[in-house]
Structure formats: C-alpha cells, structure tokens
Amino acid sequence: MPNDTRELPASNNDAVYRFLGGSPLAVAFRLILLSILVGIVLAAIGFDPWNILHSIQLLFRRIWDLGFDAVNWLWRYFLLGAVVVVPVWLLTRLFGAPRGR
Numbered sequence: 001m002p003n004d005t006r007e008l009p010a011s012n013n014d015a016v017y018r019f020l021g022g023s024p025l026a027v028a029f030r031l032i033l034l035s036i037l038v039g040i041v042l043a044a045i046g047f048d049p050w051n052i053l054h055s056i057q058l059l060f061r062r063i064w065d066l067g068f069d070a071v072n073w074l075w076r077y078f079l080l081g082a083v084v085v086v087p088v089w090l091l092t093r094l095f096g097a098p099r100g101r
Contacts, residue, residue, distance in 0.1 A: 044080055045059060
C-alpha cells in the first residue's frame with residue numbers, strides 16, 4: 001500500500017529475530033531438543049561423540065560385513081530415524097514461522 005511505512009534500517013532486535021528465525025530463547029530450546037533427539041538416534045547407531053570418524057568407519061564396515069542382511073538392518077534404522085525426524089518436521093511445520101510469498 002502506498003501509505004505503509006517501515007523503519008529503515010531494521011532495528012537490531014528485528015535483525016536478530018530475522019537472522020535466528022524467532023526469539024533467541026525459542027530457537028535455543030528447539031536446537032537443544034533437536035540435538036538431544038539426533039543424539040539418541042546416533043547413539044542407537046553406535047556413534048561415539050568423542051571419536052566420530054571411527055564410529056562412521058565402523059558403521060560402514062558393519063554394513064559391508066552384513067551383506068544382504070544389511071538391507072534389513074538399514075530398514076530398522078530408517079524406521080528408527082523416521083520416528084525422530086517426522087515428528088520434528090511436523091512440529092516445525094506446525095509451530096514454525098509463517099512463510100511469506
């Protein structure tokens with residue numbers, strides 16, 4: 001509309017909200033929650049946070065050693081991950097900021 005005005009440049013508080021995607025406390029809470037959930041999934045796979053490269057190498061070695069049974073093993077981990085990822089995705093869609101057009 002021609003009579004709409006906006007303060008330029010954006011205030012510091014507005015810039016922080018835009019950069020983070022919300023209030024800093026809410027963003028920190030979401031990041032903490034997502035980190036815990038992803039940590040649970042990675043622990044189920046057998047990853048060690050202190051030696052992540054060795055854990056990844058061990059994961060691929062186990063997949064290789066399992067042969068055709070790896071398909072079943074990967075399917076179980078896919079389902080385990082989906083239990084975490086799908087609700088997180090759904091929550092971010094439901095409680096996320098509205099997208100502009």
